[in-house]
Every structure is written in C-alpha cells, then in structure tokens.
Amino acid sequence: MRMRKKKHGAERIAACGALLIDDTARLFADPQYAFPEHRPLALEIGCGKGRFACGMASAHPEMNFIAMERVSDVACIALEKAMAQAEARTTDNLRFLIGDARNLSEWFAPHSVSVIYLNFSDPWPQNGYRKRRLTYRDFLERYRTLLKEDGILLFKTDNQGLFDFSLEEFAVCGLTVEWSSRDLHHSPYAEGNVMTEYEESFSSKGMPICAAQVRFS
Numbered sequence: 088m089r090m091r092k093k094k095h096g097a098e099r100i101a102a103c104g105a106l107l108i109d110d111t112a113r114l115f116a117d118p119q120y121a122f123p124e125h126r127p128l129a130l131e132i133g134c135g136k137g138r139f140a141c142g143m144a145s146a147h148p149e150m151n152f153i154a155m156e157r158v159s160d161v162a163c164i165a166l167e168k169a170m171a172q173a174e175a176r177t178t179d180n181l182r183f184l185i186g187d188a189r190n191l192s193e194w195f196a197p198h199s200v201s202v203i204y205l206n207f208s209d210p211w212p213q214n215g216y217r218k219r220r221l222t223y224r225d226f227l228e229r230y231r232t233l234l235k236e237d238g239i240l241l242f243k244t245d246n247q248g249l250f251d252f253s254l255e256e257f258a259v260c261g262l263t264v265e266w267s268s269r270d271l272h273h274s275p276y277a278e279g280n281v282m283t284e285y286e287e288s289f290s291s292k293g294m295p296i297c298a299a300q301v302r303f304s
C-alpha cells in the first residue's frame with residue numbers, strides 16, 4: 088500500500104498510544120500484557136487501515152486482537168480509526184503493533200497465538216520475490232511456532248495466483264486446509280465474514296474473493 092508521508096505522523100501515533108503495543112520485550116514475556124483481560128489471542132498481519140481488526144474486535148468480545156502493520160503511516164490511520172470507535176466498543180480487546188512480520192518470532196512467544204489472519208497480503212507476482220509472500224513456507228513455519236497446537240490461519244485474497252501458490256505452500260508444510268473457496272461471498276463460509284478495505288473495493292468491482300482456513304496440527 089503506497090501512501091504519501093503523513094505530516095506529524097509520530098505525534099498522531101503517540102496520541103493513539105493507549106492502543107499501541109510498544110514494549111515488545113514485555114509482549115514476548117506476556118502476550119496479553121496490553122489487555123485488561125486474558126482471552127484467546129488473534130493476530131492480523133498486514134492490517135492496512137484497520138477496518139477488519141475494528142470489525143472483528145467488536146464482533147468477537149471473547150477474543151483479544153493484535154493488528155500488525157509494517158508501514159507506520161498506514162498503521163496511523165488504523166489506530167485513529169480504532170481510537171474513534173473505542174467508546175462504542177463494549178470490550179477493550181484491540182491493540183496495534185507497528186512492525187514487519189519477519190520479526191514475529193522476536194515478539195511472540197511460542198504457542199501464544201490462537202488465530203492468525205492474513206488479508207489481501209501483497210502478492211509479489213514475480214517469481215523472484217516469492218519468498219516475500221506472507222504464505223511462503225518460511226513464514227508458515229514462523230506461524231507454526233507462535234500458534235497454539237490447535238491454532239488456525241485464515242487467509243483471504245483477490246489474487247488467484249497468490250491463492251494457488253498459498254495452497255501449494257500449505258501442502259508443502261503439511262497443513263490441513265479445513266475449507267477453501269474461490270468465491271467466499273457466495274459460499275457457506277460467508278457467514279460472519281468481516282470485510283477489509285481491499286475486500287470491499289475488489290468485491291464492489293465484481294471480483295470474487297478467495298479464502299481458506301488452515302489448521303497447523
């Protein structure tokens with residue numbers, strides 16, 4: 088996601104400090120430290136402008152959500168959205184982390200996360216860049232380490248090429264695809280689906296959404 092550099096980005100992020108996880112050493116020691124109550128932990132990687140994370144946190148008060156984004160200007164928009172909605176949210180269960188998925192194992196202790204969400208991850212269409220795709224086998228092995236034993240990954244994309252590649256990578260890593268669909272919105276798995284910004288944009292243009300749920304055990 089390309090963005091022009093935000094003016095006063097650091098100040099704007101600091102104003103949302105109540106929702107920002109900034110002590111990653113503490114996070115590693117206690118993945119729930121930023122939340123008032125312990126609940127199963129869901130992690131969204133590449134949350135973009137935060138619509139999905141905000142929607143899921145409201146719809147699932149039984150979970151705690153950490154939304155991660157590597158581009159701070161984009162994370163700033165997500166943080167401001169979440170701050171604006173904070174009072175309407177009945178449960179204090181959403182926090183943000185600014186950083187790159189490559190460093191996940193420094194921030195999350197093994198077996199600390201119940202669910203990982205990957206939504207409309209960058210497709211990196213050139214074969215030479217396939218190792219950057221967030222469903223490349225090295226990333227899946229990182230997810231395996233930080234997920235609980237019965238942990239799951241939920242993946243959505245508009246990109247058929249990335250979807251095909253991801254299904255191959257799931258097989259290479261011996262993961263179980265519990266369900267998959269090449270047209271999520273017209274499938275039985277649409278119930279309870281919370282749309283992301285990209286999903287809204289692609290589906291409003293008539294593009295089908297691919298999705299899969301993968302179990303690591």
Ligand code: SAH
Binds near residue numbers: 134155187209285
């Ligand atoms: N999930 C959002 C945004 C999709 S665009 C939506 O569906 O609307 C993909 C997002 O993932 C971008 O904001 C990009 O900055 C972020 N991203 C890509 N690689 C990442 C990585 N390695 N770690 C964290 N975030 C990443």
